[in-house]
Amino acid sequence: MVQSLEKVDRRDAKLALAHLAVAFVALALGGFAGLLQTLVRSGKFELPAGISYYTILTTHGVLLGLVLTTFFIIGFQFAAVSRTTGSLSDGSRRLGWIGFWMMTAGTACTAFFILTGQASVLYTFYAPLQAHAGFYIGLALVVVGSWVSGFGMFAHYARWRKAHRGEASPLLTFMSVTNMVLWLVCTLGVAATVVFQLIPWSLGLTDRVNVLLSRTLFWYFGHPLVYFWLLPAYMVWYAVIPKVIGGKIFSDSLARLAFILFLLFSIPVGFHHQLLEPGISPFWKYVQVVLTFMVIIPSLMTAFAMFATFESYGRAQGATGLFGWWRKLPWGDARFFAPFVGMLFFIPAGTGGIINASHQLNQVVHNTIWVTGHFHLTVATTVVLTFFGASYWLIPHLTGRVMTKAMNRLAIIQTIVWAVGMTFMSGSMHFAGLLGAPRRSAFSTYGNSPQALEWIPYQIAQAVGGTILFIGIILILVIVINLAFFAPKGETEFPVAEAAAPQERAALALENWKLWISLVVALILIAYTVPLIDIIQNAPPGSKGYKLW
Amino acid sequence: MHIHKYEKIWLTFGIGCLVVFLTVVGVSAFAAGQQPPSCLTTIDPEKVDTTPPFNQPGLVKKGNNEYELNIVVAAFSFTPNTIEIPKGAKVTINVTSKDVIHGFQIPGTNINMMVEPGYVNSLTTTFDEPGEYTILCNEYCGAGHHMMTARIKVVE
Amino acid sequence: MRKVTVATVSYSYDSVKAGKSAGWRACLTDVMEDEFKKEEGDNMTKPEWTKPTATIRQTKKEKEPALGGTLASVFLLGFFIIFAWVSVYLLFLHRL
Numbered sequence: 001m002v003q004s005l006e007k008v009d010r011r012d013a014k015l016a017l018a019h020l021a022v023a024f025v026a027l028a029l030g031g032f033a034g035l036l037q038t039l040v041r042s043g044k045f046e047l048p049a050g051i052s053y054y055t056i057l058t059t060h061g062v063l064l065g066l067v068l069t070t071f072f073i074i075g076f077q078f079a080a081v082s083r084t085t086g087s088l089s090d091g092s093r094r095l096g097w098i099g100f101w102m103m104t105a106g107t108a109c110t111a112f113f114i115l116t117g118q119a120s121v122l123y124t125f126y127a128p129l130q131a132h133a134g135f136y137i138g139l140a141l142v143v144v145g146s147w148v149s150g151f152g153m154f155a156h157y158a159r160w161r162k163a164h165r166g167e168a169s170p171l172l173t174f175m176s177v178t179n180m181v182l183w184l185v186c187t188l189g190v191a192a193t194v195v196f197q198l199i200p201w202s203l204g205l206t207d208r209v210n211v212l213l214s215r216t217l218f219w220y221f222g223h224p225l226v227y228f229w230l231l232p233a234y235m236v237w238y239a240v241i242p243k244v245i246g247g248k249i250f251s252d253s254l255a256r257l258a259f260i261l262f263l264l265f266s267i268p269v270g271f272h273h274q275l276l277e278p279g280i281s282p283f284w285k286y287v288q289v290v291l292t293f294m295v296i297i298p299s300l301m302t303a304f305a306m307f308a309t310f311e312s313y314g315r316a317q318g319a320t321g322l323f324g325w326w327r328k329l330p331w332g333d334a335r336f337f338a339p340f341v342g343m344l345f346f347i348p349a350g351t352g353g354i355i356n357a358s359h360q361l362n363q364v365v366h367n368t369i370w371v372t373g374h375f376h377l378t379v380a381t382t383v384v385l386t387f388f389g390a391s392y393w394l395i396p397h398l399t400g401r402v403m404t405k406a407m408n409r410l411a412i413i414q415t416i417v418w419a420v421g422m423t424f425m426s427g428s429m430h431f432a433g434l435l436g437a438p439r440r441s442a443f444s445t446y447g448n449s450p451q452a453l454e455w456i457p458y459q460i461a462q463a464v465g466g467t468i469l470f471i472g473i474i475l476i477l478v479i480v481i482n483l484a485f486f487a488p489k490g491e492t493e494f495p496v497a498e499a500a501a502p503q504e505r506a507a508l509a510l511e512n513w514k515l516w517i518s519l520v521v522a523l524i525l526i527a528y529t530v531p532l533i534d535i536i537q538n539a540p541p542g543s544k545g546y547k548l549w
Numbered sequence: 550m551h552i553h554k555y556e557k558i559w560l561t562f563g564i565g566c567l568v569v570f571l572t573v574v575g576v577s578a579f580a581a582g583q584q585p586p587s588c589l590t591t592i593d594p595e596k597v598d599t600t601p602p603f604n605q606p607g608l609v610k611k612g613n614n615e616y617e618l619n620i621v622v623a624a625f626s627f628t629p630n631t632i633e634i635p636k637g638a639k640v641t642i643n644v645t646s647k648d649v650i651h652g653f654q655i656p657g658t659n660i661n662m663m664v665e666p667g668y669v670n671s672l673t674t675t676f677d678e679p680g681e682y683t684i685l686c687n688e689y690c691g692a693g694h695h696m697m698t699a700r701i702k703v704v705e
Numbered sequence: 706m707r708k709v710t711v712a713t714v715s716y717s718y719d720s721v722k723a724g725k726s727a728g729w730r731a732c733l734t735d736v737m738e739d740e741f742k743k744e745e746g747d748n749m750t751k752p753e754w755t756k757p758t759a760t761i762r763q764t765k766k767e768k769e770p771a772l773g774g775t776l777a778s779v780f781l782l783g784f785f786i787i788f789a790w791v792s793v794y795l796l797f798l799h800r801l
Contacts, residue, residue: 052692122689128666129649129691211650211665253550275585276661278668282584286575293567300563303782304556307775315771322774347782351789354567358790359574360585363659364797367652367687434796436656438687444695449683451656506550540591540667546649548624548691553769555776563783570790583801659800 008079008494009087013398015096016082017484019075020395022104023068024480030063031473038425038466041459043443053442054120054549061123062114065379067107070142072387073232074099074149077176079394080235081153083494084170085160092152092159099149106141109134120549122440124222125198127214130545133202140194143187150180161511168507171252172239172496178259179231181513182224185520186267189220201545208542212279212535219270220528227266227295229379231259233386234302236339240390241306242497244335247313250305252499253506258298258305260510264519265295268527275362279538284531285359291527292357299350306343312500334403334411335495338389341415342382345422349377352430367440370433373426381422385415388476393492395483402490407479414475421472425465432458586662586672588643594666597621597647608632608640616640620684622664623647625693627684633702634676641673652687655701663688676703 008016033056039045040053047053078096082088088096112134113119119131125139157177160169168174193214200206238255242248249255271288274280314325330336352374356365365371392411396403403411433439437455446452577583597603602619606628609617618640621628634640644653644664651664662670676682686697 054689054692054694057689126650126688129689211667215650251551251553254552254556257550274663276670277663278586278588278590278665278670280587281589282578282587285585285587286578289574290571293571296567297560297564300560300779301556304559304775304779307778308553308556308770308772311772311774312770314774322777325774347785348789351786354570354786355790355793358570358794360578360583360659361574361793361797363585363661364793364800366661367654434793436654436658438652438654438685438695440689441687441695444698446683446685446695446698447700449685449698449700450681451683452685501551504550538589538591541593541595543594543649543666546624546691548649548693553772555769555772559776559779559783562780566783566787573794657800659797 006083006494006496007491008082008398011093012078012082012088015088015093015100016075016079017395017398018100019071019078020391020398021484022107023072023075024477026063026067026071026107027473028477030060030068031470033057033060033063035466035470038459038463041441041443042463043456043459044463052117052120052549054122055114055117057440058114058120058122059111062110065123066139066142069229069379069383070146071103073179073228074103074146076232076235076387076390076394077153077179078149079398079494080172080176081156083172084496085156085173088152088156089159092156095152095155096149099145099147099152102145102148103142104145106138106143106145108138109141110138113138117549124218126218127198127201127209127211128543128546129549130202130547133199136194136198136202140191140199143191143194146187147184150184153177153180166508168256168503168511170496171249171255171499172235174256174511175231175235175239175259178263179228179235181517182231182263182266183228185517185524186221186224186228189217189270190222193217208544210536210539211543212277213532213539215274215277216270216280216528216532216535219273220267220524221270222273223270223292224266226375226379227262229383231262233339233342233383234258236386236390237302237306237343239497240495241336241339242309242313243495244333244393245310245313245330247309247316247497248500249497250308250312250500252501253504253510254301254305256507256510258301260516261298261301262295263516264523265291265298267520268523269295269357271527271531272357272362275359276366279535280531281534284527288527289357289359291523293354296350296354299346332408332412334408334415335389335392337412338392338415339386341419342385342389345377345381345385345419348430349374349382352377365433367438368433369429369437369439372439373429373433376422376426376429381418381426385418388414388418391480391483393495395480396487396490396492397494399484399487400489400491401483401487402492403483403487407482407487410475411479414472414479417468417475418472421465421468421470423465425462425469428458428461428465432462586670588669588671590669590671591667592645592669594645594647597645602643603645608634611641614638618642620644620653620699621647622651622653622686624649624651624691625686625697627653627686627697627699630684630699631702632700633704636679636703636705637675637677638703639673639675641671643669643671645669649690650688651690651697653684654687655682655684658682661687676701679703679705 036056113132119135121129121131197209197214201209269288269292271285272292275285310329311325314328317328319325319328355361392403432455435454436451592600603621606619606621611617614637616638622644646664646666653664654661660674662672664670680703682701684699686694
C-alpha cells in the first residue's frame with residue numbers, strides 16, 4: 001500500500017513538539033512523585049527532609065492530571081488539524097504560541113508554589129483549604145492560555161469551512177474542534193471559581209468563600225475534563241488506528257455522532273462527583289446520574305466500532321471463524337499494540353465508572369482508593385498508552401526521523417511493563433477500596449484498626465506496581481528522547497484512516513454547531529440552574545481560608 | 550445514517566442494561582429511602598460549638614433502640630472519638646465541620662459521607678453486627694488527615 | 706485515479722469516496738469496496754467483473770459486513786459490566 005506522506009508543516013510541527021516536550025517533562029516529574037507515594041504508603045519508606053506526602057501528591061496530580069494531559073492534547077490536536085485541514089495560518093499559529101507560553105508560564109508558577117510547600121491542596125484544591133494566590137493564578141493562566149490556543153484552532157477551522165462550503169470537515173479536525181468546544185464550555189466553571197472566588201480570597205481581597213459553590217463549579221469542570229482527556233484517545237482509535245493496521249474506518253458518521261454525544265452529555269453531570277455531599281438535593285443528584293448514564297452510550301458505540309474495524313480488517317485478510325480475525329492484527333507494531341492495550345484496559349475502567357456513578361452505590365466506593373484505581377485505568381492507562389502509541393509515529397513524523405525496529409521492540413516491552421505494573425497497582429487499589437481503604441492518604445494504621453491493617457498487603461502490592469510503572473516511565477522517556485533527537489532521519493507517515501464507505505449526508509448534518517452548542521447550554525441549564533440557585537440563595541456563612549499542611 | 554444490524558442489537562441491549570441499573574437504584578433510592586446522604590440543613594461553621602445538637606456531641610437516645618449520634622469534625626479529630634452503641638440500634642449520624650471539608654467513613658459499611666463547613670450531613674443506619682468499627686476521614690484536610698480516626702464499639 | 710466500467714455506468718473511485726455518488730451508486734460502491742479489499746493483498750490485480758448483475762443482487766442481500774465476532778465481543782463486554790455492577794450492588798445490599 002502506498003504510504004501517504006502528507007507532512008505537517010514544519011512550523012506547525014514545532015508548535016506541536018513544544019507542547020509534547022512539556023508533556024513528557026511533566027510525565028517524568030509527576031511519575032517520580034507517584035513512585036514516592038506508593039513507597040510511602042507501603043509503610044516501609046519515609047520521605048526525606050520532612051517533605052510532606054501531600055506536597056508530593058499535589059505535584060503528582062497537577063503534573064499528570066492537568067499538565068501532561070492538556071499539553072499533549074493541544075499539541076496533538078494542532079498537528080492533527082494541520083495534517084487534515086492544511087497548514088495553520090500565521091494568525092492561528094501565533095495564537096497557538098501565545099497559548100503555549102501562557103500555559104507554560106502558568107504551569108511554572110503553580111509548580112513553584114506547590115514544590116515550595118505553599119500549595120499542598122491537591123489538584124482539586126477544595127476550599128476552604130487555601131493555597132498561596134500564586135497557585136491559583138498559575139492555573140488561571142493555564143486555562144486562559146488553552147482558550148487562546150482553542151481560538152487558534154477555531155479560526156483555522158472556520159477558514160477551512162468557508163473555503164469548503166457543503167463539505168464535512170475531515171474526521172480528525174471535526175473531532176479536535178468538538179473536543180476544544182467541550183473544553184471551552186467546561187473550563188468556564190473552573191475559571192469562574194478560580195478567578196471570581198479563589199484568587200480574590202487568597203489575595204485577601206475577600207474574607208470568605210462559598211465552599212459548596214466552589215466545589216460545584218469545580219466539578220462542573222471536573223467531569224468533562226476526563227472526556228477532554230479521553231476524546232483524543234478515541235480520535236487515535238477512530239481516525240488513526242484503522243490506517244495503522246491497514247483497514248478502514250468502520251463508520252465515519254457514527255464516529256462523528258459519538259463525539260457529539262460526548263459534547264452534549266459529558267458536561268451537565270458534575271454531581272456524580274458530589275453524590276455524598278450535603279446541600280444538594282437527592283433529586284438533582286439523580287437527574288445528573290441519569291444524564292451521566294447517557295454519556296456511557298457513545299462509549300458503547302465506540303467499543304462496537306473498534307471490534308468491527310478489527311474484524312472487518314481481519315476478514316478482509318482471509319480470517320475465518322468467529323474470532324479468527326484477532327490473529328490477523330499487527331501485534332508486533334507498537335503503534336497498534338500500545339493503544340490496543342489501552343482499549344483493553346478501558347473495559348474494567350469504564351465498568352468501574354458506571355459503578356461510581358450509580359447514585360447510592362457511590363457510598364461503597366466514594367473517596368476510597370477504588371476511585372484512584374479507577375482513574376489509573378482510565379487516564380493513566382487507556383489515555384496514556386494511546387498517547388504513547390501515537391507518539392511512536394507523531395514524534396518521528398514531526399522531527400523528520402523514523403522509529404527503528406529496536407525502538408519498536410522496546411515500545412512493545414514498555415507497553416507490557418505498563419500493563420503489568422498497572423494490573424498490580426490498580427487491581428490492588430480496587431480491592432483495597434472495597435475493603436474501605438481511603439484515597440489521598442499517607443500511610444496510617446488508624447490507631448492499629450483491624451480494618452486498616454487488612455489494607456497493608458494491598459499497599460505493598462501498590463508499591464510493587466508503582467515501581468514497575470516507574471520502570472515503564474523510564475522506558476517511554478528513553479523511546480521518546482530517541483525519537484525526538486537520535487533516531488535515524490527519514491519520513492514517517494502521520495497515518496490518517498479512510499472510511500470504509502462513502503460519506504453519508506449525516507456527516508455534514510452533524511457539523512451543525514449552532515444546534516449542538518444550544519443543546520449543550522440547554523442541558524447545562526436544566527441540570528444546574530435550580531440546584532445552583534439553591535446553593536447560592538441558601539448558602540451558610542462563607543468560610544475563611546485554612547492552611548493546614 | 551446507516552447502522553449495522555448487530556450494532557442496533559448491541560445498543561438496544563446496552564441501553565436496556567443502563568435503564569435497568571438506573572431503575573434499580575432509582576426505585577430503591579426514592580421509594581425505599583436509600584438516598585445518598587444529602588442533608589440541606591445549614592449551620593454557621595464558626596458557631597458549631599454553640600449550636601445544638603453539636604454543642605453536646607455524642608450519642609442521644611431518641612426512642613426504643615433509636616439514637617442520634619452527633620459528631621463534630623475538625624482538623625484532625627472526631628468528637629466524640631469513642632462511642633458505644635447497643636447492637637441492633639438504629640442510629641442517625643449527624644456531622645458537621647468546624648473548618649475544612651472532611652470525609653466520614655466507616656470501612657466495611659455503607660456509611661460514607663462528606664462533611665462540609667456550613668452544612669450538616671446526615672445518614673441513618675442500623676448496627677446489627679457487634680464489634681469494633683473504625684471511623685476515618687477520607688477527604689484530604691491537611692497534614693494530619695491520615696491520623697483522623699475514631700472508634701465505634703457495638704456491644705450486646 | 707482508477708476508472709472502472711460496469712455495464713454502462715462509469716465513475717472514478719475518488720469521486721465515489723468524496724460522497725458525490727447518489728444512492729443507487731452507493732450499492733455499486735459496496736461491490737467496489739469489497740473488490741478493492743480483496744485485492745489490497747495481491748497488489749492491484751484486475752477485479753472480477755464476470756457477473757455484475759448477479760453481484761449486485763448478491764450484494765443487496767449480503768450488504769452488511771460479517772460482524773459475528775464483534776457482536777460476541779461486545780456482549781462479552783456487556784456481561785462483564787453486568788457482573789461487576791451486580792457484584793457491587795450486592796455488596797451494597799449486604800452492608801445495609
